[in-house]
Amino acid sequence: MTTATRTTAARPQNREAGTATQGYAAESATTPLGPFQFERRVPGPTDVQIEILFCGVCHSDLHQARDEWGGTTFPVVPGHEIVGRVTGVGNQVTRFKAGDLAGVGCMVDSCGTCTDCKDGLEQFCTRELTFTYNSPDPHTGAVTYGGYSSHIVVDERFVLRVSDKLDPATAAPLLCAGITTYSPLREWKVGPGQKVGIVGLGGLGHMGVKLAHAMGAKVVLFTTSVDKIADARRLGADEVVVSRNPDEFTPHANSFDFILDTVAAPHNLDDYTALLKRDGTLCLVGAPSQPHPTPSVTNLIFRRRRIAGSLIGGIQETQEMLDFCAEHGIGADIELISIQEINDAYERMLKSDVKYRFVIDLKSLEREGSAAG
Ligand code: NAP
Ligand code: ZN
Numbered sequence: 001m002t003t004a005t006r007t008t009a010a011r012p013q014n015r016e017a018g019t020a021t022q023g024y025a026a027e028s029a030t031t032p033l034g035p036f037q038f039e040r041r042v043p044g045p046t047d048v049q050i051e052i053l054f055c056g057v058c059h060s061d062l063h064q065a066r067d068e069w070g071g072t073t074f075p076v077v078p079g080h081e082i083v084g085r086v087t088g089v090g091n092q093v094t095r096f097k098a099g100d101l102a103g104v105g106c107m108v109d110s111c112g113t114c115t116d117c118k119d120g121l122e123q124f125c126t127r128e129l130t131f132t133y134n135s136p137d138p139h140t141g142a143v144t145y146g147g148y149s150s151h152i153v154v155d156e157r158f159v160l161r162v163s164d165k166l167d168p169a170t171a172a173p174l175l176c177a178g179i180t181t182y183s184p185l186r187e188w189k190v191g192p193g194q195k196v197g198i199v200g201l202g203g204l205g206h207m208g209v210k211l212a213h214a215m216g217a218k219v220v221l222f223t224t225s226v227d228k229i230a231d232a233r234r235l236g237a238d239e240v241v242v243s244r245n246p247d248e249f250t251p252h253a254n255s256f257d258f259i260l261d262t263v264a265a266p267h268n269l270d271d272y273t274a275l276l277k278r279d280g281t282l283c284l285v286g287a288p289s290q291p292h293p294t295p296s297v298t299n300l301i302f303r304r305r306r307i308a309g310s311l312i313g314g315i316q317e318t319q320e321m322l323d324f325c326a327e328h329g330i331g332a333d334i335e336l337i338s339i340q341e342i343n344d345a346y347e348r349m350l351k352s353d354v355k356y357r358f359v360i361d362l363k364s365l366e367r368e369g370s371a372a373g
Pocket of ligand 2: 059106177
């Protein structure tokens with residue numbers, strides 16, 4: 001997600017010639033993604049250089065490649081669910097060495113000194129938050145380019161350890177879809193004895209179902225897709241509500257402690273606030289480009305219900321989530337694609353036709369030539 005504005009001066013820029021990098025970019029909001037060559041910065045003392053093995057395809061990639069949120073800088077190289085092998089480290093790096101498996105999520109830098117950063121909530125840094133792509137790059141003065149590419153250079157503070165217990169391809173979506181659902185489930189202390197709703201069975205939603213189930217909650221999945229009912233149960237849902245059938249909501253009125261809404265399109269929130277218990281929370285993580293219809297105030301005030309939002313998660317919590325997933329054997333359910341299939345994948349994502357995350361095998365970039373050497 002790219003919403004922050006920078007308010008401080010950028011750090012000294014490294015204009016040394018960088019490393020040739022092969023990627024895939026959209027040149028405008030209406031052009032398909034295609035091959036694109038650019039340079040990564042020369043690794044500095046605190047940098048980790050990573051050969052990208054796999055990159056998940058988030059709906060936020062599509063929103064930004066098509067400039068649906070406004071403010072995309074073109075060409076844009078999307079991708080913020082990155083898992084790869086460390087190929088080199090700067091001389092001050094202590095936590096990584098060549099050969100390690102490593103992950104990079106939605107952020108690659110922040111000021112490190114504000115209250116949000118000190119609280120481990122770098123995603124809320126308003127001074128110098130740098131997203132993995134489509135963000136002003138304090139190192140180069142240009143724009144950041146993401147994980148649809150052969151390799152990346154990232155400050156050690158924003159590199160995650162990925163356990164060898166995890167399959168690197170199914171671990172990639174944890175870096176965004178995983179943490180974006182894990183963080184609110186933890187913030188609202190989801191656990192045994194609670195009834196939790198997950199709205200939408202896409203990339204985020206299917207991770208929400210798996211994680212809420214692993215945390216011990218009773219999980220109800222809300223879907224518009226009848227053909228996902230069996231999968232939802234296999235992934236950990238105790239019950240499934242087909243949201244196109246209003247009658248299916250009635251038995252659940254006033255019964256939920258927490259509902260996590262991952263839907264990427266505007267819809268009626270009152271259907272869900274009406275299902276919350278007194279003091280229950282509907283947390284929105286889906287970020288449609290158009291607003292939802294205004295929710296009913298009455299629905300909220302008579303049961304002190306809340307509507308909240310949540311943005312990815314901090315670096316420490318992302319590591320905690322990766323370790324939780326390694327311990328519980330949790331990865332994403334993926335469809336592995338080549339980079340050449342990315343435009344078809346976007347079209348299928350728009351039709352809610354993905355089970356349940358596309359992941360790009362970056363080996364397929366070799367077909368585009370060898371800028372990366
Ligand atoms: P996705 O894989 O496309 O899943 C979205 C799901 O929403 C679909 O599979 C579908 O599930 C449901 N859906 C789609 N259109 C719908 C409609 N018109 N009405 C009702 N349900 C609909 O997308 P994703 O990658 O999970 O991302 C979801 C949203 O979260 C995007 O807007 C993305 O930008 C945002 N996001 C936010 C954060 C954050 O930090 N807050 C982080 C990452 C992504 P069913 O078929 O089950 O109905
Ligand atoms: Zn994402």
